[in-house]
Amino acid sequence: MRIFRDTWLIFERSLTLSLRNPVWVILGVMQPILYLFLFGPLLNNIAKMPGFPPGGAFNVFVPGILVMTALFGSAFVGFGLCDEMREGVVERMTVTPMSRVAMLVGRSLRDVVLLLAQGLILVGLAIPFGLEINVGGVAVAFALLALIGLMMSPVSYTLALVLKSEDSLAPVVNGLTLPLLLLSGVMLPMSLAPDWLQTVAKFNPLYHAVAAIRALFNASFADQEILVGVAVLVVLTIVTITMGARSFARASA
Amino acid sequence: MSAQSNTQPTIETVGLRRTFKGRGGAVEAVAGVDLRVNAGDIFGFLGPNGAGKTTTLRILATLLPPTAGTASVAGFDVARHPRQVRERIGYVAQSGGSYREATGREELIIQGRLFGMSKAEAGRRAVEILAALDLTEAADRTCKTYSGGMRRRLNIGIGMVHRPAVLFLDEPTTGLDPQARARLWEEIRKLRETGTTVFLTTHYLEEADALCDCLAIIDHGRIVAEGSPDDLKREISGDVLTIGVNGNGDQVVKLLSGQPFVREAELDDGLVRLYVDRGEEAVPQVLRLLDAKGLAPSTMDLHRPSLDDVFLKKTGRSLRESAA
Ligand SMILES: Nc1ncnc2c1ncn2[C@@H]1O[C@H](COP(=O)(O)OP(=O)(O)OP(=O)(O)O)[C@@H](O)[C@H]1O
Ligand SMILES: [Mg+2]
Numbered sequence: 001m002r003i004f005r006d007t008w009l010i011f012e013r014s015l016t017l018s019l020r021n022p023v024w025v026i027l028g029v030m031q032p033i034l035y036l037f038l039f040g041p042l043l044n045n046i047a048k049m050p051g052f053p054p055g056g057a058f059n060v061f062v063p064g065i066l067v068m069t070a071l072f073g074s075a076f077v078g079f080g081l082c083d084e085m086r087e088g089v090v091e092r093m094t095v096t097p098m099s100r101v102a103m104l105v106g107r108s109l110r111d112v113v114l115l116l117a118q119g120l121i122l123v124g125l126a127i128p129f130g131l132e133i134n135v136g137g138v139a140v141a142f143a144l145l146a147l148i149g150l151m152m153s154p155v156s157y158t159l160a161l162v163l164k165s166e167d168s169l170a171p172v173v174n175g176l177t178l179p180l181l182l183l184s185g186v187m188l189p190m191s192l193a194p195d196w197l198q199t200v201a202k203f204n205p206l207y208h209a210v211a212a213i214r215a216l217f218n219a220s221f222a223d224q225e226i227l228v229g230v231a232v233l234v235v236l237t238i239v240t241i242t243m244g245a246r247s248f249a250r251a252s253a
Numbered sequence: 254m255s256a257q258s259n260t261q262p263t264i265e266t267v268g269l270r271r272t273f274k275g276r277g278g279a280v281e282a283v284a285g286v287d288l289r290v291n292a293g294d295i296f297g298f299l300g301p302n303g304a305g306k307t308t309t310l311r312i313l314a315t316l317l318p319p320t321a322g323t324a325s326v327a328g329f330d331v332a333r334h335p336r337q338v339r340e341r342i343g344y345v346a347q348s349g350g351s352y353r354e355a356t357g358r359e360e361l362i363i364q365g366r367l368f369g370m371s372k373a374e375a376g377r378r379a380v381e382i383l384a385a386l387d388l389t390e391a392a393d394r395t396c397k398t399y400s401g402g403m404r405r406r407l408n409i410g411i412g413m414v415h416r417p418a419v420l421f422l423d424e425p426t427t428g429l430d431p432q433a434r435a436r437l438w439e440e441i442r443k444l445r446e447t448g449t450t451v452f453l454t455t456h457y458l459e460e461a462d463a464l465c466d467c468l469a470i471i472d473h474g475r476i477v478a479e480g481s482p483d484d485l486k487r488e489i490s491g492d493v494l495t496i497g498v499n500g501n502g503d504q505v506v507k508l509l510s511g512q513p514f515v516r517e518a519e520l521d522d523g524l525v526r527l528y529v530d531r532g533e534e535a536v537p538q539v540l541r542l543l544d545a546k547g548l549a550p551s552t553m554d555l556h557r558p559s560l561d562d563v564f565l566k567k568t569g570r571s572l573r574e575s576a577a
Pocket of ligand 2: 347
């Protein structure tokens with residue numbers, strides 16, 4: 001079917017081009033590595049505090065870092081699209097009969113592949129620090145990370161198609177990612193937060209993603225949070241992909 | 254399809270309008286354009302900066318909805334059946350198209366594949382295009398290493414990969430050196446042999462004259478003249494034939510002014526000036542007539558009106574000044 005073929009073509013092209021100039025991919029993994037080495041050790045003492053969730057310090061911290069990596073790996077992808085728009089690539093492809101969904105999903109899948117590769121590097125580096133892993137749990141956790149990428153990158157692409165320039169895009173993306181990050185319990189678990197903050201955080205899809213991924217890293221498969229996280233991400237991903245594909249279709253107008 | 258559809262023009266617009274709303278008020282970029290372009294023709298769209306050429310082209314290429322009026326391309330309405338139109342056209346924008354970090358070959362291949370070619374087929378076609386546009390050497394370098402003219406040629410090649418029935422070229426030769434321009438003209442003429450309809454915009458009168466079967470002059474969003482380059486020029490004034498006559502001026506004027514192909518003959522400073530419809534046909538006739546009377550001319554000079562004269566007459570401005 002045309003939509004699958006076109007998606008594959010755009011995915012393959014985007015990935016080839018990203019790997020040709022991998023500086024962003026490398027920078028994208030450097031920051032979480034610094035958190036891992038320079039911030040993670042602080043948590044060993046905090047983990048003894050009351051209210052800190054179960055599991056070792058790194059089993060609480062690494063899922064948060066992974067979600068942060070997935071967020072940064074997808075929220076800023078619109079910048080690349082601005083570049084392609086300026087070069088006339090998007091317009092040129094708009095005048096082909098190719099699927100508009102493929103224009104979006106082909107790129108988003110590239111983003112997912114890159115952020116999963118970054119995630120694998122992080123998990124590998126965290127094991128010597130005391131991260132305990134359970135293969136089944138980690139595999140499902142990575143599926144959730146992929147969903148975060150599929151949910152966020154269409155948002156970034158949509159903003160890029162509307163705003164058209166990096167200069168207008170930067171403040172909007174920053175303004176969006178910072179509260180998402182602060183209200184997700186990425187750095188410190190939200191269980192340490194006052195009640196009102198916990199209530200606000202419940203409206204943040206990433207809060208549920210972090211909770212689900214922590215449960216998966218602890219192999220607490222009966223935890224309700226896993227189902228909640230999956231449901232929230234699946235529903236929002238469908239919404240954002242629909243919105244993103246429409247934006248590509250409308251970019252032709 | 255019915256027999257009638259064969260006689261329909263490949264591109265047809267009726268009352269096409271496009272208004273842009275901006276801070277400084279509304280701009281009517283296209284203000285009621287009616288065009289008919291026949292299959293297989295090279296059609297030229299000539300006009301100064303801001304005349305509405307790109308806007309019209311973008312409407313025809315399904316990139317921009319018209320504010321009013323209709324347009325059909327290759328038998329399909331651009332607003333109602335954009336997909337069918339896209340399957341049949343190639344579009345080369347005024348600037349851009351290829352990606353900096355991709356190689357020329359990659360860009361040609363992906364474009365072919367997006368139009369449904371297999372990998373092998375697209376690869377073969379890329380080789381053909383690269384050779385035709387003199388880019389074989391640079392095929393596997395990234396586009397950012399190309400010169401401006403090379404990049405322009407690649408962008409044009411990308412628009413032709415899938416052998417579209419209708420090819421839109423927005424100022425295809427701007428920024429090309431004379432040799433590359435001549436080469437591209439050749440490629441565009443070759444497209445005529447394969448039945449491709451080409452719709453191109455240009456500022457260059459020579460280009461419209463050399464390349465186009467038919468052209469329309471657009472100014473302030475309106476078509477001010479339309480026809481073949483020769484028709485348009487003839488409409489202005491006809492050709493001017495200047496003859497050196499060795500002091501036999503009066504006799505020559507008397508002889509020639511009675512001929513049916515001569516509009517007017519006048520003697521001016523030892524030279525006879527003839528206004529004729531078709532200079533190329535008048536020359537041998539004049540020679541024959543003068544020879545028969547033993548009045549062989551010393552010199553003959555044929556001046557043909559240029560498209561610039563046409564533009565001047567229709568708009569009151571010179572295209573060269575407007576474009577500068
Ligand atoms: N997206 C837009 N928004 C607002 N105004 C526009 C837009 N695109 C074109 N215009 C205006 O419409 C008019 C026609 O522009 P157009 O690009 O069609 O001219 P053109 O004939 O292609 O000129 P050039 O020879 O310089 O390429 C200009 O006044 C231009 O400023
Ligand atoms: Mg233009």
